Amino acid sequence: xxxxxxxxxxxxxxxxxxxADQFVAGTVPFIRDGIRxxxxxxxxxxxxxxxxxxxxxxxxxxxxxxxxxxxxxxxxARIIPAWQDFVSxxxxxxxxxxxxxxxxxxxxxxxxxxxxxxxxxxxVAFGRGRPWWLLCPYDTEKLDAxxxxxxxxxxxxxxxxxxxEPSDLFRGLEASGAPFDAPLPQRGTALGRTTFGPNDLxxxxxLVAHHADAAGLGAMRAAELVVAINEVATNSxxxxxxxxxxxxxxxxxxxxxEISDRGRFAKALADRERPxxxxxxxxxxxxxxxxxxLVQIRxxxxxxxxxxxxxxxxxxxxN
Amino acid sequence: MxxxxxxxxxxxxxxxxxxxxxxxxxxxxxAVAEFLSNGFAGVEDIHLDMSGLSFCDVSxxxxxxxxxxxxxxxxxxxHGLPYLLQRVMAxxxxxxxPHLVVVS
Numbered sequence: 001x002x003x004x005x006x007x008x009x010x011x012x013x014x015x016x017x018x019x020a021d022q023f024v025a026g027t028v029p030f031i032r033d034g035i036r037x038x039x040x041x042x043x044x045x046x047x048x049x050x051x052x053x054x055x056x057x058x059x060x061x062x063x064x065x066x067x068x069x070x071x072x073x074x075x076x077a078r079i080i081p082a083w084q085d086f087v088s089x090x091x092x093x094x095x096x097x098x099x100x101x102x103x104x105x106x107x108x109x110x111x112x113x114x115x116x117x118x119x120x121x122x123x124v125a126f127g128r129g130r131p132w133w134l135l136c137p138y139d140t141e142k143l144d145a146x147x148x149x150x151x152x153x154x155x156x157x158x159x160x161x162x163x164x165e166p167s168d169l170f171r172g173l174e175a176s177g178a179p180f181d182a183p184l185p186q187r188g189t190a191l192g193r194t195t196f197g198p199n200d201l202x203x204x205x206x207l208v209a210h211h212a213d214a215a216g217l218g219a220m221r222a223a224e225l226v227v228a229i230n231e232v233a234t235n236s237x238x239x240x241x242x243x244x245x246x247x248x249x250x251x252x253x254x255x256x257x258e259i260s261d262r263g264r265f266a267k268a269l270a271d272r273e274r275p276x277x278x279x280x281x282x283x284x285x286x287x288x289x290x291x292x293x294l295v296q297i298r299x300x301x302x303x304x305x306x307x308x309x310x311x312x313x314x315x316x317x318x319n
Numbered sequence: 320m321x322x323x324x325x326x327x328x329x330x331x332x333x334x335x336x337x338x339x340x341x342x343x344x345x346x347x348x349x350a351v352a353e354f355l356s357n358g359f360a361g362v363e364d365i366h367l368d369m370s371g372l373s374f375c376d377v378s379x380x381x382x383x384x385x386x387x388x389x390x391x392x393x394x395x396x397x398h399g400l401p402y403l404l405q406r407v408m409a410x411x412x413x414x415x416x417p418h419l420v421v422v423s
Contacts, residue, residue: 226374237345275411286410287377291410
C-alpha cells in the first residue's frame with residue numbers, strides 16, 4: 001500500500017468506508033502488516049468497533065493495544081497527547097501504526113468542528129517527527145459529504161476501497177497549523193455578559209459557579225469549570241491586555257462560558273501539548289482541556305475568543 | 320499571620336507549618352510564596368494544612384513548588400488537600416514532586 005519513501009515519515013491517511021465489511025477490509029490488513037513488521041499498533045475506536053476488530057483479528061488481536069475513543073477523545077483536544085504518549089512510549093520502534101476514528105455521526109456541531117481542527121493539527125504535531133502511520137476511518141454512509149470533503153483536506157492520503165492515493169485537496173503542513181479564525185457559531189441569548197479586570201478574578205469565579213449550579217452541573221464539574229475559567233481569565237489579565245469579557249450561555253445540553261480579550265495565541269498546539277517539566281511552563285489551557293468537555297479557541301481580528309463547554313448531563317452518544 | 324481580602328494564613332506549632340483558609344489565585348500567589356519563605360529557618364519539613372483552601376489556581380500551586388524548591392532542606396507536606404486540587408495537580412503533571420508531598 002505504500003513505498004519506502006512514504007513510510008519514512010508521518011503518514012496521515014483517511015480511510016473511507018460505507019459499512020462494517022469495508023471497515024474490516026480497510027483496517028485488519030493494515031493492523032496485520034504492522035504486527036508482522038514488529039510495529040507497535042494502537043487502535044483508538046468505539047467499543048463496538050473494537051469488538052469487531054478483536055473478532056476479525058483473532059489471535060493477532062493480542063498484539064494490538066486498544067483504547068476507547070469515547071474516553072480518550074470525548075474532548076478531541078486530548079487525542080494528540082494520547083498519540084504523543086504512544087509514540088514516545090515506544091522510543092525504540094522504527095515505525096508505529098495507529099487507527100483513530102474521532103468523528104462519528106452523534107458528535108455535536110461544536111464537537112465536530114473541534115474534531116476537524118484536531119485532524120488538521122495532527123499534521124502539525126507529527127508532520128516533522130518520527131515515521132508512523134495513522135489511519136483515520138470515516139463512515140461515508142453516516143457522515144455528511146462536507147465532513148468527508150474536510151477529511152480530504154486534513155489528510156495527505158485517502159483510501160477508498162483498496163485504493164490509496166494522495167489527496168488532491170490536502171491543505172499541507174503550513175496551512176494545517178494556520179490560526180483558526182473561522183468565527184464560532186452564534187448562540188442564543190446570553191445569561192450574562194460582564195467585563196473584568198485584574199481585581200475581578202474572584203467575581204468571575206463566583207459568577208461562573210452560580211451559573212454552573214443553576215445549570216445543574218453538579219458540585220465537582222461546577223468546580224472544574226470554575227478552575228478552567230479562572231485560568232483563561234488569568235491569561236486575559238496577564239497576556240491579553242489586562243482585561244476581558246465573560247459571556248455565559250445555558251443551552252439544553254451544555255453550559256458555555258466564553259472569554260474574549262485582546263491577546264494572541266502564537267502556537268497552534270498551545271492548548272494540547274503536554275506541559276514541559278519546567279515549573280514556569282504555561283498550564284492553564286492544557287488544564288482547561290483536561291477539565292472541560294470542549295474548549296474552542298479562535299483568533300479574531302482584534303484578539304482571542306475561548307469558549308469552554310460543560311455538558312449538563314455526563315452522557316454522550318458514540319457509534 | 321498573612322491575610323488579604325480572600326485568604327488567611329496562620330502559623331501552626333504542632334506540627335510546624337501553616338494553615339490556609341480561603342482562596343489563592345494570581346493576585347496573591349506571590350505573597351503566599353514570600354510568606355512561606357520567611358520564618359522557617361532550621362526547620363526540615365513544613366506542614367501545610369490545606370483543608371480550608373476553597374480555591375487554588377495554577378499560579379498558586381506553582382508558587383508552592385517554587386517555595387519548596389528554593390529551600391535548602393526539607394519538604395512542603397500538604398495535608399487535607401481538597402480532591403479538586405489533587406486532580407488539578409495530577410492533570411498538570413505536578414502529582415509526584417520530590418519537594419512538595421501530598422499526605423493522604
